[in-house]
Amino acid sequence: MTQHSPAQAPAKPERPGLYGGKSSRRVTVRDLAAAKRRGERWPMLTAYDAMTAAVFDEAGIPVLLVGDSMGNTALGYDSTVPVTLEQVTMLSAAVVRGTRRAMVVADLPFGSFQEGPRQALRSATHLVKEAGVGAVKLEGGERSADQIRLLVESGIPVMAHVGLTPQSVHAFGGHPVQGRGDEAAAQLLRDAKAVQDAGAFAVVLELVTAELAAEVTRGLAIPTVGIGAGPECDAQVLVWTDMAGMTDWPGGRSPRFVKQYGQLRAALGDAAKAFADDVVGGAYPAEEHSFH
Ligand SMILES: Nc1nc(=O)c2c([nH]1)NC[C@@H]1CN(c3ccc(C(=O)N[C@@H](CCC(=O)O)C(=O)O)cc3)CN21
Ligand SMILES: CC(C)C(=O)C(=O)O
Ligand SMILES: [Mg+2]
Numbered sequence: 001m002t003q004h005s006p007a008q009a010p011a012k013p014e015r016p017g018l019y020g021g022k023s024s025r026r027v028t029v030r031d032l033a034a035a036k037r038r039g040e041r042w043p044m045l046t047a048y049d050a051m052t053a054a055v056f057d058e059a060g061i062p063v064l065l066v067g068d069s070m071g072n073t074a075l076g077y078d079s080t081v082p083v084t085l086e087q088v089t090m091l092s093a094a095v096v097r098g099t100r101r102a103m104v105v106a107d108l109p110f111g112s113f114q115e116g117p118r119q120a121l122r123s124a125t126h127l128v129k130e131a132g133v134g135a136v137k138l139e140g141g142e143r144s145a146d147q148i149r150l151l152v153e154s155g156i157p158v159m160a161h162v163g164l165t166p167q168s169v170h171a172f173g174g175h176p177v178q179g180r181g182d183e184a185a186a187q188l189l190r191d192a193k194a195v196q197d198a199g200a201f202a203v204v205l206e207l208v209t210a211e212l213a214a215e216v217t218r219g220l221a222i223p224t225v226g227i228g229a230g231p232e233c234d235a236q237v238l239v240w241t242d243m244a245g246m247t248d249w250p251g252g253r254s255p256r257f258v259k260q261y262g263q264l265r266a267a268l269g270d271a272a273k274a275f276a277d278d279v280v281g282g283a284y285p286a287e288e289h290s291f292h
Pocket of ligand 1: 069072073080166175176177207228239241242247254255256257
């Protein structure tokens with residue numbers, strides 16, 4: 001079949017942007033700023049080990065967060081509060097080793113930055129030098145602005161985190177939606193502006209109404225990363241075990257913002273049972289798994 005098109009349209013790269021980009025160099029804060037200017041949305045996932053991080057890196061996820069949610073997921077605590085800087089450092093080093101392209105961001109855990117800017121710099125420096133992360137994240141808006149400013153001045157990119165900040169679960173008395181009511185909305189807007197002014201390169205908005213998150217996203221020059229913050233954020237993050245259907249939620253009910261894109265808990269349980277049945281029944285190992 002002959003086709004009489006005057007000229008072959010130049011082959012359009014399938015995904016020109018951050019997600020699925022082909023370059024093997026690490027994603028940088030400049031790439032994220034450029035994506036906001038292009039109006040391009042991007043995904044972020046947590047990771048806590050090298051093998052899982054490699055899967056997400058190969059899938060083209062541009063930013064991986066070694067979240068202090070490791071407390072709930074990897075370490076078996078019922079909150080993020082007990083997580084230590086050494087735990088985040090060890091798992092961050094594994095995630096960096098497992099990845100080639102993703103920017104790896106490490107959470108500063110509870111107690112590692114609240115004393116002030118100098119403590120924050122000591123903790124963040126430890127993560128950069130010992131684990132090799134490209135950026136750190138810390139919770140708090142106006143209350144954390146001095147910490148953010150010193151880290152950024154010292155050359156460490158900072159992702160901020162406002163709205164629901166789980167390290168304050170005891171102060172919040174749970175995980176309530178943030179920014180409801182005029183006073184709370186005004187405070188959240190001040191927090192978002194404060195972290196941008198302090199030099200943060202992005203800000204997580206956690207459990208914020210979709211309307212307020214949209215307003216914050218329009219009002220900031222830096223990208224917003226939503227979790228339970230509606231569809232208008234520049235980026236979206238989920239805890240990977242929630243995203244993949246691995247998390248065992250207390251009472252079996254997941255938070256409203258979670259969408260499961262897989263059934264890993266069932267799949268892994270089925271694999272373990274099939275292995276166990278084969279061992280008990282003598283079907284494994286078979287001849288082809290044996291040496292002579
Ligand atoms: N596995 C996991 N996923 C997370 O998203 C996560 C963690 N762990 N650990 C740290 C925090 C805790 N997070 C949570 C935990 C519970 C709700 C929750 O139950 N929210 C209610 C809304 C409550 C309200 O209506 O005020 C919901 O239904 O979403 C939200 C965030 C988010 N973070
Ligand atoms: C959910 C994200 C934003 C987080 O802080 C974590 O995983 O610890
Ligand atoms: Mg966290």
